[in-house]
Amino acid sequence: MSPATGGWAGLDADYSQWQRHEPSTELHWHPSTVAAKVALAGVLLVVGVLTGRVELAGLALPLLLTVAWGWSRRPRGFGSVTLAARLSSSAGEPGRLAGDITWTPAPGVEGLQVRVSGPGHRPARALLAVPEPAAPGDDPATRVVPVSIGSVRTGRRAVFLLDRVEVAPQHVVEHTVVRRGPVELTVLPRARSLREVPLPVRLQGLTGPHGSRRLGEGGDLHDVNLFGPGDRLRRIDWRVTTRRAAQTARDGTIAELYVRRTFATADAAVMLVLDSRDDVGPDIGTWDDASRVRESEPTSLDHARNAALTFARRYLDAGDRVGLEDLGRLHRPVAPAGGRRQLQRLTERIARAEPEGEPKPRRRVPRLPSGALIMVFSTFLDDDAARFATVWRTAGHRVVAVDVLPVLRTARVSEQLEVAHRIIAMERADRLGDLVAAGVELVAWADDPRDPTALPVSAATALLARRRVRR
Amino acid sequence: MRFWSTRLGARVDVVRRSLLGLRDDLRSPLPTVRVTTRTAVPAWAVRLLLVALGVTALVALQPGYRAVVVLTVVLGVLAGRPTGGTGAAWCLGCGVGWLIYPSTALGPVTFVLLAVVPAAYALASTVGRVPLLARIELAALRPALRRYLGTQLISQPLVAGAVVLRDRQLDLLPVAVAAAAMAAVLTWVVLPRLSGPDE
Numbered sequence: 001m002s003p004a005t006g007g008w009a010g011l012d013a014d015y016s017q018w019q020r021h022e023p024s025t026e027l028h029w030h031p032s033t034v035a036a037k038v039a040l041a042g043v044l045l046v047v048g049v050l051t052g053r054v055e056l057a058g059l060a061l062p063l064l065l066t067v068a069w070g071w072s073r074r075p076r077g078f079g080s081v082t083l084a085a086r087l088s089s090s091a092g093e094p095g096r097l098a099g100d101i102t103w104t105p106a107p108g109v110e111g112l113q114v115r116v117s118g119p120g121h122r123p124a125r126a127l128l129a130v131p132e133p134a135a136p137g138d139d140p141a142t143r144v145v146p147v148s149i150g151s152v153r154t155g156r157r158a159v160f161l162l163d164r165v166e167v168a169p170q171h172v173v174e175h176t177v178v179r180r181g182p183v184e185l186t187v188l189p190r191a192r193s194l195r196e197v198p199l200p201v202r203l204q205g206l207t208g209p210h211g212s213r214r215l216g217e218g219g220d221l222h223d224v225n226l227f228g229p230g231d232r233l234r235r236i237d238w239r240v241t242t243r244r245a246a247q248t249a250r251d252g253t254i255a256e257l258y259v260r261r262t263f264a265t266a267d268a269a270v271m272l273v274l275d276s277r278d279d280v281g282p283d284i285g286t287w288d289d290a291s292r293v294r295e296s297e298p299t300s301l302d303h304a305r306n307a308a309l310t311f312a313r314r315y316l317d318a319g320d321r322v323g324l325e326d327l328g329r330l331h332r333p334v335a336p337a338g339g340r341r342q343l344q345r346l347t348e349r350i351a352r353a354e355p356e357g358e359p360k361p362r363r364r365v366p367r368l369p370s371g372a373l374i375m376v377f378s379t380f381l382d383d384d385a386a387r388f389a390t391v392w393r394t395a396g397h398r399v400v401a402v403d404v405l406p407v408l409r410t411a412r413v414s415e416q417l418e419v420a421h422r423i424i425a426m427e428r429a430d431r432l433g434d435l436v437a438a439g440v441e442l443v444a445w446a447d448d449p450r451d452p453t454a455l456p457v458s459a460a461t462a463l464l465a466r467r468r469v470r471r
Numbered sequence: 472m473r474f475w476s477t478r479l480g481a482r483v484d485v486v487r488r489s490l491l492g493l494r495d496d497l498r499s500p501l502p503t504v505r506v507t508t509r510t511a512v513p514a515w516a517v518r519l520l521l522v523a524l525g526v527t528a529l530v531a532l533q534p535g536y537r538a539v540v541v542l543t544v545v546l547g548v549l550a551g552r553p554t555g556g557t558g559a560a561w562c563l564g565c566g567v568g569w570l571i572y573p574s575t576a577l578g579p580v581t582f583v584l585l586a587v588v589p590a591a592y593a594l595a596s597t598v599g600r601v602p603l604l605a606r607i608e609l610a611a612l613r614p615a616l617r618r619y620l621g622t623q624l625i626s627q628p629l630v631a632g633a634v635v636l637r638d639r640q641l642d643l644l645p646v647a648v649a650a651a652a653m654a655a656v657l658t659w660v661v662l663p664r665l666s667g668p669d670e
Contacts, residue, residue, distance in 0.1 A: 036559065040562065040563045047567075056569060058585050058633075059565065061629065062589035062592070066593065066619075069618065110614050116504045121504045122503045125602050125604065129613070146507040149504050167611075170618075171555055
């Protein structure tokens with residue numbers, strides 16, 4: 001039974017089959033069981049009168065009175081019910097997606113029956129009371145009912161499907177169930193804080209937050225040397241100049257000028273390579289159906305988004321330049337740049353990265369700015385990301401491979417699935433070993449509580465930051 | 472190992488994994504969408520109240536065992552599917568039972584039955600088709616409560632007066648007509664004032 005034909009029992013609350021429904025344009029009130037109620041009460045009344053048993057008439061009287069009153073006060077129009085998601089999560093409750101049901105009832109309506117569904121959640125049903133107007137005679141008040149679900153997932157989500165029915169007095173009239181939603185919401189990834197992060201082999205430019213080996217402005221003292229072509233007049237060190245003049249000339253005439261030369265500063269160019277071609281959860285039994293992944297469990301793409309945003313924010317806050325390449329899409333990459341605007345741009349692109357149909361094979365390795373540090377966020381379940389990382393390393397880039405595969409649960413799976421997983425795991429382990437052998441540095445994003453030797457991400461990146469890498 | 476690779480073993484394995492999955496769902500069920508309501512009660516509690524009202528009516532009625540069986544079935548239908556129609560059927564059933572097993576006129580049983588039987592109807596017609604696990608705001612029951620109290624204020628005195636007049640062997644027809652007119656006027660005047668701000 002579809003929502004259009006009415007009835008709660010036939011509504012399909014399976015999240016994977018949600019479809020956007022347009023508001024019904026043929027909504028109307030129709031009588032329910034008024035005739036049956038009146039008939040039954042009438043029989044009771046007649047029996048009571050004929051048998052002289054006024055008590056029976058007393059049983060029928062309340063039925064007839066309330067039905068008559070309910071019919072005379074029945075609603076003629078429909079109220080307004082809207083469903084909207086809030087842009088930010090509930091205050092004080094991180095990890096919850098919130099929305100609001102805004103209801104302005106029509107005159108005569110006594111309640112609103114709602115069913116709110118969310119992905120990975122059981123639907124909640126409630127009978128809501130009519131809001132009281134500010135004063136008798138005023139227009140019906142508007143009521144806002146907050147709804148929320150718990151979720152650690154990121155990206156574009158379809159949340160909150162609302163089915164509602166307005167309730168007339170005594171249910172003398174009814175209308176078909178109206179469906180609203182699903183409401184689409186883009187959940188931004190969450191960034192951790194990292195103290196130390198690796199830098200590329202070669203820093204670029206003459207300005208930035210890092211020291212450089214070149215001569216220039218803004219860095220530490222290099223030396224004090226004779227004034228030469230290209231030196232600025234304001235760099236003249238008059239103290240050294242006069243001291244040298246006093247030492248070399250009897251009359252103290254200044255014949256040579258000495259300048260203070262400093263090292264230049266430089267910035268790092270970082271390219272984040274996000275592999276959005278697959279999105280797998282920690283339960284390998286759900287790898288064939290992404291809708292079965294629980295909302296409380298982040299998938300590989302959630303880890304990749306969070307990791308990419310973490311590093312983007314860390315480098316941009318330090319004054320470096322960050323760009324983005326999405327392996328799942330054949331779009332132009334975001335060129336490295338700095339500043340808050342770049343952070344907003346990257347945050348939006350990272351949040352919107354998602355698998356699109358079958359992944360298109362890439363034959364050519366994406367070309368990235370020379371000298372950039374390349375960070376690859378991937379599950380490495382196939383060869384493409386590993387092949388690209390190896391080529392970039394061979395070209396002289398410093399490459400950090402961030403493994404975003406969640407900690408897997410292999411219990412409660414069939415024997416065939418377990419064998420398939422073992423084969424994939426062995427191939428992946430070989431792939432990662434080849435990466436490390438090629439000089440690519442490996443960091444695991446998901447913390448594995450079962451592995452006591454696993455380093456947390458902050459410690460792993462600090463180790464990388466202190467390691468010198470040569471081309 | 473060889474058993475699980477056979478056809479029978481594969482089917483047994485499917486059943487085993489389904490049961491294990493069911494056990495996992497029971498251990499860690501899916502969370503429910505959170506809807507912030509005002510003071511609310513679960514719908515199953517309201518149905519328990521319906522059952523309590525029905526049992527009270529049966530105890531007050533004290534019908535024979537056959538009538539108890541029939542009325543219990545009707546009560547079961549009412550509790551399982553509370554609607555205005557099943558509520559009216561419950562009233563009819565109690566009325567027939569009262570007809571067969573009369574009580575003392577103007578006794579406490581009369582007023583109890585006149586109170587609890589329409590109460591069950593009012594509750595059933597208000598919470599009709601609300602699922603068991605739903606939450607019902609108490610404020611949503613207020614209009615129905617006001618209507619119920621209003622009809623009780625009308626029907627109880629009317630019945631008491633009619634019984635007194637009947638016992639004095641007066642002609643009830645003009646009294647019935649006058650009572651019906653008075654009931655209609657009272658309904659038109661009193662009930663809207665009890666129902667709240669929808670005028």
